[in-house]
Amino acid sequence: MSKRELVVTQGKREKTLKLKKLRVKRRNVVILAVAMFIANVAFGMAFPYLSVYMRLLGASMFMVGLLSVAFNLTSTVFQYPFGWLSDSTGNRKGFIAFGVASIGFFYIVMAFVGSATSVLILRTLQGVFGSAMTPAHSALISELSTRAGSIFGLFNSIENAGYMVGNFLGSAIVGYLGVRKLFLISGLLLFVSAGIVLLIRERPTGRRSLLGMILVQEGRESWRATVKGSAFKRLMRGHLGLFYVTVFLVMIASGQFYSVSSVYFKETFGEWSVGVIFGIESLAAALTGYFLGKLIDRHGAKRFYLVAIAGYGLAFLLYAVVRNVWLVFGIAFLSGVKWVLTINSTSAYVAQNVKVSERAQGMGLLNAMMSLGWVVGPLIGGYLSGISFQLNFMSTLIPLGLAFLLALRLPG
Template sequence: MKREQALLQGHREKASKHRRIRVKRRNVVILALSMFVANVAFGMAFPYLSVYMQYLGATMFMVGLLSVAFNLTSTVFQYPFGWLSDATRNRKGFIAFGAASIGLFYAVMPFTTSPLQVLVLRTLQGAFGSAMTPAHSALISELSTKAGSIFGLFNSIENAGYMVGNFVGSVVVEYLGIKSLFVISGLLLFLSAGIVILVRERPAGRRGLIGMILVQEGRESWRATVRGSSFVKLMRGHLGLFYLTVFLVMVASGQFYSVSSVYFKRAFGEWSVGVLFGIESLAAALSGYFLGRLIDRYGAKRFYLVAIAGYAFAFVLYAIVRNVWLAFGVAFLSGIKWILTINSTSAYVAQNVGASERAQGMGLLNAMMSLGWVVGPLIGGYLSGISFQVNFISTTIPLGIAFLLALRLPE
């Protein structure tokens, strides 16, 4: 009798394990499809935001504020949304809310009549859209124990979607106009939000958001809720040092990419802008999964250091290269360093932050990236007024500091 019960229990456990594997695989497919569609929308709309601003009569200063405003509000709201995602044990809900919010503001953009209105909508996109990123990264990390591989897979898929969006966007603008582009992008993001709702999450331990927000009796209840935040804990020790290095790397990134389109247009011709960005996305899509597997095998820190060095190498090469064909090669290298940065930093957080705080950890990672993109464009805009070359080469300063600090991180 005991033997039969043991066998029955073994079969039940085996069946339960197979069910969990099937659910995880299904979730991977659903999330991948949702994020591919979302990135097609991003790839369509984002490159034409500055063009639309100028179409409405914006100055270059106003165009530059698009990046600063979006990333500033994104920085502020990334961590709170990550905390809410952890507290409610809800990933897909926040991903859907963020995607739908960005889609809504894109769909409204064709009805704007001034650059200031576009700037306001972009600011709101940064605030509400930031609900998406920490929950998205946390959910990916929960789909596999091999953090590097799973992030590599999704980064390849998402970069492929962005690249498709680049090409589709140019066709839409040519035949339907720039206003139609934003409407279509908005609809695609609504579709992405609808798809991700199909993800199956484990309900165990989930707390409702309404129950969290309702006024609780006594101050001690509120204090207990606030203590659920792990901000101070995550910013201490080696993780705090890690987040500082990410901020410095993104300062350099913001210095370069906030003015790169103008530089490419002047140096190689207007036609080269889309091609160079397309090559970067292509390189990221092709190498993402392979690099993710290498990160699992050899460690995230090692590849993060390579990525930082790759930033410095790529930006210096962009400063000195004058031949467009050589620039294509630099763009391919630049795409690899970007996907390597995303894979290694995401894997590092996934490997060093517990599951109950994962979205907060990812939220801080995204917040540091966004904050770097608040500071970087301000520096880049000023230095590029002196010389593009001075700006590009000066990125080696924050990158060099980040590299030296990253050497102190534990494996």
């Protein structure tokens, strides 16, 4: 075979290989999208009624706040090491499936308990085992496309669409079957989602020994690198460290509001409104997520992150003063937009500023900061809401204002 023929043959092989990889990647996008849509249907059904369920079982407002504290404290502790393990083993789908199935299992058990303390314990365990999903999920999405804003925007739209469907379904199921059956159905859907995730085809990658692992040690420089230095310390330095601090502050405000919002909506507008209001937030996120992601790719993550922080302040301020349920539906739409802006812009910021070999850890640290904010926020929210819901909602402007000022210093 001549030299020219060899070059042509090699070119054809490379083209065939690229097409094969593209087909596999597209197939993985579809499988993950279907699985995450179903998972978020389950999340959307169950989450808004956890606080309501606690109140039905006799919990105080402070204990309702502890429900979020327990979940997010354990998530904060375990997300980073699970991200480390995902990077170390090159396994994304296994950790996603394990986390989703674990959350489903504990929801099923919740359907059969009879005390608020039992629900609190189960929610704590959900935080431990469910945290396996989040960093691997974010890292896998970032690896499906080089356009970080667009791919996160696409999945946020899909997942929020699922969450919206779950919100509306949950409202109907509670009305006809009760809260316990709602948790049972949610758990079964999460098992279905976990099974679908396992159909994803991952590229084989070399595995390292995990002996001697230190909790916050970095993953690898390449597929065969050894553990050396600390990715955690590197990620928390400079502008990235400042960025993570702002995320923590924003999530304090988020935890203050959302840890008690279900109870507030139920007491102010009726039980039917809980799922509907959350559903409208999810609808807004689903409709705008992909397009906002494309805008982030074009104009940069920082400016949209600043808009998102301002959106939090405006939404929580309006929730505090508006009493007409139809106007609240409009506020819910605004609130959904600010949420998807936050997720898209922060995920894109990490993807654009953290190298691939540490991306799951970077995403894990992002999610850990969000969870940590939801440890502090609900403690404040539960206490202040015992005095006045309005006082609690208005006080969220303090951490949000500080976060906005600090975010202005981030490089564009």
